[in-house]
Amino acid sequence: MIQLLKELIRAESTLATGEVNAANVLCKYFTDNGVDCIVDCFDGIRANAVARVKGGDGEALLFAAHIDVVPPGDVVWEHPPFDAVEADGKIHGRGTADMKAGVAATAAAIVDIVKSGVELSGDIIFAATAGEETDSCGIKRFMAQNADSLPPLAGVLIPEPTGFDIVTAHRGILWIEITTKGKTAHGSMPHLGINAVMQMSALLERLRNYEVPCEPHPIFGKCSFSVNGIAGGQAPNVVPDSCTIKIDIRTVPDQNHQDVLDDFERIFKEIKVEHSDFEATVKIARSCGGIATDNDLQFVKTLCKATEISETQSVGYTTDAPNMLALNVPIAIFGPGKCELCHKPNEYVDIADVEKGRDYLIKVIKEFLT
């Protein structure tokens, strides 16, 4: 399993290099150990790997993980990010925590179950998918290909690094870009143009204490809103005809993202009353909802029983879970690794945690399927 983890890290599956090498590494591990697995390669270098263990006709258990990683960044790492160096009881490298430790632990748990020869009441399906860190293209593709043909599911388990917390709720993401439109003119004759930067300032003033209208959520409270980028203008002597801001909104489960966009259109209209030449467009850069799995569902109870963890948690970050809501089954997140190391330089995972993760997941599979 640790060898598998190292090979997955060395497969370097960033957006630039794609997931195909990592998918092949995982597929080889499964097939070498007698488990059916296929690699679904697309767009040349992108790939999902899907493994399946046949069980009885009962409810199946779906594991969903991502095999892509974020880039290592410009900081020099203590150990090279894609060498998977083993030191001090840890494996170091990009993707160790997020989330190749979870992938390796799940794969090892499945292989262990198969080798034990234990009879399963339902199938185990493991979808290791591409692009979670960017546009969730892999899980969307898996869903498009498989959602209608999957057997009835007990639920979905996502082995993201939760430090062995059982997570049943997280916020959604809505990233939007708003662009104000103007008209260029010579910088010495600004009255002949429409200054898009000044147009944007009217909007920013309006957004200074803005709160996205939404019902407070029992777990997450209000939806968050932050303007995190601005760009506009080309040269000191040209009146700018465009200015764009980037906004990060973290929505609450069940919040309608279209309502948020509609509210911006309302604000644009209000500004137009005072500034008749104000013109702005809003564009979605990324949108995925939150999740809030009911803790009273049997799936959550069984998961808690198998792991002997009684409390569930909610977190602020997002996973691929919202892309699987169409399955209409409970979803939980539980896996090895510290989430505070995700996306940071010098990411690592404790080998003991990967082993503990595998052992937990073996218990989970047995609790659900035997």
Ligand SMILES: [Zn+2]
């Ligand atoms: Zn992740």
